[in-house]
Amino acid sequence: MSANKENNLVQAYLELNKFCQSSDYERALKAAGKILQIAPNEQKAFHCKVVCFLQLHNFKEALATLTNAKNSALAADLLFEKAYAQYRLNSPKEALQTVDSAPELTPALKELRAQILYRLEQYQDCYNLYRDLLKNTTDEYEDERKANMAAVVANLAALNPTSELPQFD
Amino acid sequence: MPPPMEAIPCKPLFFDLACNFVEFPNLDDKTGATDGKKQGAGLTG
Structure with missing residues (x-):
């Protein structure tokens, strides 16, 4: 040059x-x-x-x-950016494929993966991932993340009213 | 006759937190901002 x-x-x-x-x-x-x-x-x-x-x-x-x-x-x-665009364009399946093609699940990909699973109504997997995220993330969005977790639990309860609900800790 | 009112659960709030990770990369190596600062701490320093 x-x-x-x-x-x-x-x-x-x-x-x-x-x-x-x-x-x-x-x-x-x-x-x-x-x-x-x-x-x-x-x-x-x-x-x-x-x-x-x-x-x-x-x-x-x-x-x-x-x-x-x-x-x-x-x-x-730029897999995170690609998956996020797919997620916002209402292609959660493609977005999940993109996330899972990444060599490593970075914190950004993890957060996005949880949101994609919610969109895909895979609430049990989503719940497990949010538990992990809540335990291992410290940032200024903890309240919002707990609200997301509550939304997942609400959906789990609506799907299966008789089951024992996951405990909120 | 409208059917009687019935309570239904509200749609839970769900936040997009992944959007906070949409960030610009650090451009210091391209703008020369790191030059002269960290020198001396290199392999030979």
Whole structure:
């Protein structure tokens, strides 16, 4: 890469970083696109582009970008983003396949997997996963996670009113 | 004649927490923000 091109790339990333930090997703999307024009194999710019689409709730475009055969190398590590787009596009089966194709169940994939199982009405598996998540996660969303767990228990109870309910701890 | 009213369970609240993991990657290595900071702690440092 020529020194000039490298310098342009750093400048473009500085601009992208600025918009990322101010959550200006429209401008960040343009900045990421600019980088990919100079250097089409920039994985981080590609990642940012996909995050922008997701943040702008353009799930269709996010998924199309990730599944475009041209981008397969760039998209290989973005399984969470792909599964999240599929989940939001109401394709929970495909989303689950994507999650389970990942080499490792990261915390993000775990959280998403629980939501997908809920959507698929696999409440027992979902319950087990939320138990694990509640025990092993400390963040600012613990109340919301407990609410999700309560929703799972409510569905389990509705399906099988006579069964012994899982205990809430 | 409408049928008599009947109580039904409400739809439980369910939050999308996975959306909090949709985050930008760290771009420090691309913007040069790490240059000069952590040097000296490398393999040879």
